[in-house]
Amino acid sequence: MTEKPDITALVTARICHDLASPIGAIGNGVELVELRGKSLGEEGELVKASVNATVAKLKLFRIAFGQFHAEEMLNAAEISAVQTDWNITGRIHVNFAPKKMRKTDMKTCLLILQSIQVAMSQGAKVMIAIEEGRTIIRAIGPKVTFDEALWSALTHRHITPDLPPKHVQFALLQTLDLALQLQHSSTEMTVSF
Known part of the structure; x- marks a missing residue:
């Protein structure tokens, strides 16, 4: 089949x-x-x-x-281009530490960044690094507005049935079926996979 x-x-x-x-x-x-x-x-x-x-x-x-296929990779120049493109589109400023990354991992990072934009609409500084085989996305900003109904799609595998189009990234992250870990405070968020 x-x-x-x-x-x-x-x-x-x-x-x-x-x-x-x-x-x-x-x-x-x-x-x-x-x-x-x-x-x-x-x-x-x-x-x-x-x-x-x-x-x-x-x-x-x-x-x-x-x-993308799991073996497709981005090199340092391509990652830098993604970082540049991201940083001209909004209030979340991101710095990618990795010099090489699978396209599937970059896809996940971008979906997570879009999700962080929802929680940190006033802006944030984000660092993406790979530590002990996990990709870590750390965001620090003035305020985190955490919506449990949205983020539960990542942590509890439950997505609200009336999800608006502007939050489709949460549903897409759920379909990736990754072991995502999430921590947040009033000014910081960390998501890893």
């Missing part, structure tokens, strides 16, 4: 692929204006920043919601 395709991963890949071209064209247009020595002005700078953030998010979505 053949294995069924991961529909979520295929839809994500299709959306990212179809959006990358027109968004890239807008970015190229902005770049052409700059190459001609013309000022972008306030409006143009806003378009440029939005295009850069959107391109970065598309790259991250391809990894976070994509499908």
